[in-house]
Amino acid sequence: MNTVFADTNYSQPTFSLEFNIYGTGAEILFNDIPVYYHDGQGQTISQKPVPESIIDGENVLTVRSFPLDEDGGQYEKEAHIEAIISVREKDGLPNEGKPLLQIKLNPTNEVDLLLEGTVTEYGDKEAVVLSHAGKQTITERRTAIQSPFPRWAWQDGQVIDDTPENFESLLAVYKQVWAALNDGDKERVRALYDPAAEEFAYAYHYQDKKQGHRIMNTGGLIGDDDWKLGSMDNFLNKFNYGLDIISNGRIVRILDQKQRSPIVYLSRKAKIISIQKFGFYKNKAGEWIMIR
Numbered sequence: 001m002n003t004v005f006a007d008t009n010y011s012q013p014t015f016s017l018e019f020n021i022y023g024t025g026a027e028i029l030f031n032d033i034p035v036y037y038h039d040g041q042g043q044t045i046s047q048k049p050v051p052e053s054i055i056d057g058e059n060v061l062t063v064r065s066f067p068l069d070e071d072g073g074q075y076e077k078e079a080h081i082e083a084i085i086s087v088r089e090k091d092g093l094p095n096e097g098k099p100l101l102q103i104k105l106n107p108t109n110e111v112d113l114l115l116e117g118t119v120t121e122y123g124d125k126e127a128v129v130l131s132h133a134g135k136q137t138i139t140e141r142r143t144a145i146q147s148p149f150p151r152w153a154w155q156d157g158q159v160i161d162d163t164p165e166n167f168e169s170l171l172a173v174y175k176q177v178w179a180a181l182n183d184g185d186k187e188r189v190r191a192l193y194d195p196a197a198e199e200f201a202y203a204y205h206y207q208d209k210k211q212g213h214r215i216m217n218t219g220g221l222i223g224d225d226d227w228k229l230g231s232m233d234n235f236l237n238k239f240n241y242g243l244d245i246i247s248n249g250r251i252v253r254i255l256d257q258k259q260r261s262p263i264v265y266l267s268r269k270a271k272i273i274s275i276q277k278f279g280f281y282k283n284k285a286g287e288w289i290m291i292r
Contacts, residue, residue: 010087010088010089010148011089012089012090012091012205013051013087013088013089013090013148014049014051014087014088014089014090014092014204014205015049015050015051015053015054015085015086015087015100016047016048016049016050016085016086016087016088016094016097017030017035017036017047017048017049017050017083017084017085018046018047018083018084018086018097019036019038019044019045019046019047019081019082019083019084020043020044020045020080020081020082021038021043021044021045021080021081021082022042022043022044022076022078022079022080022081023043023071023075023076023077023078023079023080024065024066024067024068024075024076024079024080024081024107025038025039025065025066025067025068026038026063026064026065026066026081027063027064027066028061028062028063028064028081028083029061029062029063029064029246030050030053030059030060030061030062030085031053031054031055031059031060031247031248032060032062032246032247032248033053033246033247033251034246035048035050035053036048037259039068040068041068041070041071047094049204050085051149051203051204052152052199052200052203054145054147054149054203055145055147055152055155056145056146056147056151057144057145057147058142058143058144059085059100059101059142059143059144059145060140060141060142061083061085061101061103061123061140061141061142062130062138062139062140063081063083063103063105063138063139063140064136064137064138064139065079065081065105065107065136065137065138066135066136067135073135075107075108075135077108078106078108079106079107079108080104080105080106080107080117081103081104081105081107082102082103082104082105082117083102083103084099084101084102084122085099085100085101085102086098086099086100087100090204090205099119099122100122100123100143100145101122101123101141101142101143102118102119102122102123102141103115103118103127103139103140103141104116104117104118104119105137105139107137111129111132114129114132114137114139115127115129115139118141123141123142123143124142124143124144125141125142125143126141127139127140127141128140128141149202149203150202152199152291153195153199153281153283153289153291154247154250154251154281154289154291155250156284157250157251157281157282157283157284157289158281158282158283158284158286159249159250160243160245160249160250160251160252160281160282162242162243162245166243166252166282167242167243167254169288170243170252170254170280170288171254173280173288173290174232174254174262174263174278175232176192177189177192177263177278177290178229178232178262178263180192181219181222181229181263181276182229184222184223186218186219186222189218189219189222190213190218190219192290193213193216193218193219193290194209195289195290195291196212196216196290196291196292197209197210197212197213197216197218198212199212199291200212200215200216201215221265221274225268226267226268226269226270227265227266227267227268227274228265228266228268229263229264229265229266230263230264230265230266230273232262232263235260235262235263235264236262239256239260239262240256240257241254241255241256241262242254242255242256244259246279250281251279251280251281251291251292252279252280252281252282253277253278253279253280253292254278255277259275260275261275261276261277261278263275263276263278264276277292278290278292279291279292280292
């Protein structure tokens with residue numbers, strides 16, 4: 001088997017995650033970076049671009065299943081998660097993607113059939129079950145990719161430890177982000193997002209970081225009368241937050257146990273919330289840099 005991507009095959013490659021989820025909660029990660037979290041009932045079939053998560057060398061697709069409280073803490077019959085990483089030309093049609101990695105997880109099957117439906121050819125290595133305990137199953141699969149992108153800045157950051165000192169120093173940066181949003185200062189918000197915007201621009205084959213800001217919709221809710229920024233202090237007092245360290249120790253977020261950030265917009269009309277997640281890396285100088 002050899003599904004290694006060679007950059008000569010595509011002039012402007014774009015990478016996507018395609019997923020089909022039924023009857024189960026799911027978390028899908030790529031190179032230990034969360035790219036999709038599913039906690040709804042019924043079936044969801046969709047795709048999302050993931051070029052900013054591609055690294056040069058071995059890339060890892062991870063799928064986790066868990067039953068939903070709404071379903072009584074039980075999986076539905078024939079519950080499954082299928083996740084595929086594919087590549088195509090930037091301007092190509094979604095159905096033109098070439099699969100590079102694929103996993104199909106059937107959490108209600110017998111142990112030897114958990115991965116039934118996983119296609120052998122899609123991945124350099126066989127899919128493996130990392131954990132099958134309690135009500136949770138975790139699987140992964142690996143393949144080598146020759147990345148067409150520069151080495152991401154966060155890859156050369158420090159390995160982040162889960163310490164009170166790191167939490168307090170990162171929380172201080174979160175408060176700076178909240179203050180910029182609360183002041184409606186779009187320029188200050190864009191400056192905070194600049195490193196991420198540069199990487200997103202490269203990932204989507206643009207040279208101008210303005211395009212990265214456009215892709216991420218930087219500060220998109222500022223000035224929107226339908227949304228109000230929630231009080232960060234109120235959320236910090238109400239919920240228990242900690243460091244969520246991802247990307248094999250290179251990126252960190254502040255979240256609670258239900259994956260909620262302390263920075264949240266509240267809808268004035270629909271009574272819903274928009275959780276604003278931010279990922280940071282720590283550079284060699286020990287500074288927190290927003291990168292997600």
